[in-house]
Amino acid sequence: MEKEGLGLEITELRLGLPGGSAPILVDKNEKKRVFSDISDDHENSSTDWKLTQTKNQVVGWPPVCSYRRKNSFHEKDRLETSKMYVKVSMDGAPFLRKVDLSMHEGYSDLAVALEKLFDCFGIGEALKDAENSEQVPIYEDKDGDWMLVGDVPWEMFFESCKRLRIMKRSEAKGFGLQPKGSHKGNSKDVAK
Amino acid sequence: MMMGSSFPEEVLEHVFSFIERDKDRNAISTVCQSWYEIERWSRRRVFVGNCYAVSPLILIKRFPDVRCLELKGKPHFADFNLVPEGWGAYVSPWIAAASTAYPWLEEIRLKRMVISDDSLELISKSFKNFKVLVLSSCEGFSTEGLAAIAANCRNLRELDLRESEVEDLNQSSGHWLSHFPDNYTSLVSLNIACLNSEVSFTALERLVGRCPNLRTLRLNRAVPLDRLAILLRRAPQLVELGTGEASDLRPDVFSNLSGAFSGCKELKSLSGFWDVAPGYLPVVYPICPRLTSLNLSYAATIQSSDLIKLVSQCHNLQKLWVLDYIEDLGLEALSASCKDLRELRVFPSEPFGVEPNVLLTEQGLVSVSEGCPKLHSVLYFCRQMSNDALRTIARNRPNMTRFRLCIIEPRTPDYLNHQSLDVGFGAIVEHCKDLRRLSLSGLLTDRVFEYIGTYGKKLEMLSVAFAGDSDLGLHHVLSGCENLRKLEIRDCPFGDKALLANAAKLETMRSLWMSSCSVSFGACKLLGQKMPRLNVEVIDERGPPGSRPESCPVEKLYIYRTISGQRFDMPGFVWTKDENSALGLS
Numbered sequence: 095m096e097k098e099g100l101g102l103e104i105t106e107l108r109l110g111l112p113g114g115s116a117p118i119l120v121d122k123n124e125k126k127r128v129f130s131d132i133s134d135d136h137e138n139s140s141t142d143w144k145l146t147q148t149k150n151q152v153v154g155w156p157p158v159c160s161y162r163r164k165n166s167f168h169e170k171d172r173l174e175t176s177k178m179y180v181k182v183s184m185d186g187a188p189f190l191r192k193v194d195l196s197m198h199e200g201y202s203d204l205a206v207a208l209e210k211l212f213d214c215f216g217i218g219e220a221l222k223d224a225e226n227s228e229q230v231p232i233y234e235d236k237d238g239d240w241m242l243v244g245d246v247p248w249e250m251f252f253e254s255c256k257r258l259r260i261m262k263r264s265e266a267k268g269f270g271l272q273p274k275g276s277h278k279g280n281s282k283d284v285a286k
Numbered sequence: 287m288m289m290g291s292s293f294p295e296e297v298l299e300h301v302f303s304f305i306e307r308d309k310d311r312n313a314i315s316t317v318c319q320s321w322y323e324i325e326r327w328s329r330r331r332v333f334v335g336n337c338y339a340v341s342p343l344i345l346i347k348r349f350p351d352v353r354c355l356e357l358k359g360k361p362h363f364a365d366f367n368l369v370p371e372g373w374g375a376y377v378s379p380w381i382a383a384a385s386t387a388y389p390w391l392e393e394i395r396l397k398r399m400v401i402s403d404d405s406l407e408l409i410s411k412s413f414k415n416f417k418v419l420v421l422s423s424c425e426g427f428s429t430e431g432l433a434a435i436a437a438n439c440r441n442l443r444e445l446d447l448r449e450s451e452v453e454d455l456n457q458s459s460g461h462w463l464s465h466f467p468d469n470y471t472s473l474v475s476l477n478i479a480c481l482n483s484e485v486s487f488t489a490l491e492r493l494v495g496r497c498p499n500l501r502t503l504r505l506n507r508a509v510p511l512d513r514l515a516i517l518l519r520r521a522p523q524l525v526e527l528g529t530g531e532a533s534d535l536r537p538d539v540f541s542n543l544s545g546a547f548s549g550c551k552e553l554k555s556l557s558g559f560w561d562v563a564p565g566y567l568p569v570v571y572p573i574c575p576r577l578t579s580l581n582l583s584y585a586a587t588i589q590s591s592d593l594i595k596l597v598s599q600c601h602n603l604q605k606l607w608v609l610d611y612i613e614d615l616g617l618e619a620l621s622a623s624c625k626d627l628r629e630l631r632v633f634p635s636e637p638f639g640v641e642p643n644v645l646l647t648e649q650g651l652v653s654v655s656e657g658c659p660k661l662h663s664v665l666y667f668c669r670q671m672s673n674d675a676l677r678t679i680a681r682n683r684p685n686m687t688r689f690r691l692c693i694i695e696p697r698t699p700d701y702l703n704h705q706s707l708d709v710g711f712g713a714i715v716e717h718c719k720d721l722r723r724l725s726l727s728g729l730l731t732d733r734v735f736e737y738i739g740t741y742g743k744k745l746e747m748l749s750v751a752f753a754g755d756s757d758l759g760l761h762h763v764l765s766g767c768e769n770l771r772k773l774e775i776r777d778c779p780f781g782d783k784a785l786l787a788n789a790a791k792l793e794t795m796r797s798l799w800m801s802s803c804s805v806s807f808g809a810c811k812l813l814g815q816k817m818p819r820l821n822v823e824v825i826d827e828r829g830p831p832g833s834r835p836e837s838c839p840v841e842k843l844y845i846y847r848t849i850s851g852q853r854f855d856m857p858g859f860v861w862t863k864d865e866n867s868a869l870g871l872s
Contacts, residue, residue, distance in 0.1 A: 152696070152777075153366075153367060153368065154363065154366030154367050154368045154776070155366070155696065155751065156634060156637045156667065156692055156694050157365075157366050157692060157725075157749075157751075158366075158633065158634065158637050158667075159365035159366060159423075159449070160365060160366065160367055161365075161423065161449035161451075161480070162449075162583070162584075162633065163637075165560070165584055166584075166586065179371075191371075191372045191857065192371055192372065193371065193372075194371060209858070210827055210829070210857075210858045210859050211372055211857055211858050211859070212857075212858055213857075213858030214858075
């Protein structure tokens with residue numbers, strides 16, 4: 095991401111990240127555009143996080159710890175807490191993160207989560223317009239190949255994604271990404 | 287004139303070596319400069335209740351020769367999925383620092399922290415005398431990390447994975463258990479109950495067979511009963527055992543197991559019992575009289591009558607964890623048979639069911655409070671409660687130190703008179719003068735907090751959910767509970783006033799958690815600015831608080847005291863006061 099002039103954005107409220115990398119300042123209007131772009135199929139993101147699979151259920155209540163829920167006899171309880179964690183790395187970020195794919199309903203949902211996790215923008219845009227965005231979200235699939243996120247239907251991605259990486263556009267050239275629209279999934283089906 | 291100058295240092299050091307409790311050591315370190323120096327050089331055991339309260343550097347600077355390190359990370363409510371993934375509690379900076387500063391480190395105990403395989407490998411290679419690794423509710427590592435521990439820690443005594451989340455990686459190099467060298471024989475305690483995948487049984491059997499000092503063995507689900515019998519015959523000296531799965535009832539397995547158990551004369555603690563066919567239970571009857579600890583809280587296949595038969599034989603039982611299948615009748619039997627009971631936890635078999643599925647009410651708890659004079663620690667999930675019952679329990683058990691009651695439906699009133707449960711809990715805090723931990727539930731007004739503030743003078747930890755009417759409630763607690771260390775609150779109408787009025791109190795506590803309350807971002811910023819020794823962290827996944835009015839309540843709030851300033855590893859959804867400071871200025 096291009097760094098904006100530092101003087102302008104002092105009054106902008108933003109996340110404080112003391113030490114570490116220099117802050118990436120973003121024009122507030124640009125932020126808004128990104129959020130609204132990807133939020134059209136995703137109305138109430140905050141309440142969706144608390145989506146319940148059974149009626150009456152509130153997050154974390156009753157206070158049965160997640161380990162106990164996972165190991166409980168009842169399949170229903172177990173499934174509720176079954177997670178699909180994949181590691182996410184972002185070029186330039188000091189820490190690896192994990193994201194639970196089962197918590198997301200689609201690519202735009204995931205994009206929002208990734209943007210929050212790394213406090214960056216443009217992932218949602220990258221999904222729509224991969225050629226021109228600065229961030230390139232890619233994932234490693236079961237065969238060990240690196241693919242562009244958004245190439246295949248969500249369900250297929252969910253099944254095959256082993257880990258995620260948010261790459262810089264400059265690194266992406268020559269990385270060996272599978273070409274867009276290579277329809278790996280389909281070819282596998284045919285081969286069967 | 288220094289007080290210490292009349293004794294040689296060695297004498298003082300020797301005297302201090304008998305003083306173990308942190309509180310006492312902290313006290314003696316304040317006597318004078320030379321005592322401070324001697325104490326800090328001789329402190330071997332350090333407990334850090336919040337890994338962000340102090341930095342590794344500060345710790346090492348003060349205590350240069352620590353042998354046992356215990357750290358806690360995420361707030362307690364992380365157990366209930368209230369803390370988003372990626373929040374923090376990474377142990378790697380601690381391990382990195384300790385690897386050079388504490389070559390003689392022997393013990394590491396972590397709770398609710400994230401530890402990587404790299405850190406595990408570093409541990410295994412940095413500390414020649416490493417003996418104890420306890421990972422309680424931790425995550426971030428895999429069996430590869432465990433392989434490194436197994437391979438390199440020649441003096442390992444204890445490997446306890448408690449309720450951690452461990453990734454299982456298929457290793458071509460073989461199962462991690464087989465990485466313990468053939469000449470490794472010092473294992474005393476192994477807890478792998480949380481591992482989901484199969485363990486190499488050959489490796490396990492050989493390990494158990496060659497470690498004569500093994501006293502604790504908690505197996506995972508995947509170890510079947512016939513294999514258990516083999517292990518018990520190899521290790522009849524076991525004191526604590528956790529079984530694996532046991533779903534098929536087979537007569538040959540039954541008799542084999544019976545024989546094996548009869549050889550275990552030292553067994554005092556049992557756990558596991560996943561999917562146990564009740565027909566197997568008689569296998570443990572001979573050991574019941576010796577049992578002091580029994581954890582049946584994962585035994586979803588054992589119903590009331592079998593539970594009664596079992597506990598009625600456990601006359602020396604001190605600790606029981608069980609599902610609500612035990613029902614009121616079973617708890618009555620418990621109170622008649624187990625006069626030495628100290629701790630009871632009753633977990634819900636169907637926490638998300640709307641209707642009760644078992645005959646467990648407040649009566650069960652009342653029975654136990656009547657029949658068990660030493661009962662002092664309770665965790666009880668139920669669906670109905672009355673002020674009368676709570677009053678009775680309070681009068682029966684003034685020695686109660688930990689009382690956690692969870693009435694499953696939020697805001698449930700007294701089922702007899704439909705009033706709030708204020709007076710019932712009031713009776714608990716009034717009569718139980720040594721109460722250190724309390725969890726509330728049911729319909730509660732600000733009144734209950736007035737009682738808590740008035741009587742809860744020894745209270746150290748309070749958990750509150752769906753309770754109270756106004757800021758007054760929070761104010762009562764913060765201003766009245768002198769020994770409060772941890773306060774966790776969710777879904778209560780507490781806002782800015784009580785928090786800001788009691789800002790100074792927060793520096794005397796380890797931490798405060800508030801989620802789904804009414805604290806505004808503006809108040810959080812103000813608090814963060816006024817109190818430099820507090821980290822005020824707003825957890826909000828809706829995006830920058832700046833995009834909403836300052837009066838807008840935050841989703842979650844975690845405030846803790848610290849001497850090491852803001853942390854450097856905050857994820858994108860954690861916001862602090864620095865959001866508003868001029869970061870551009872250096």
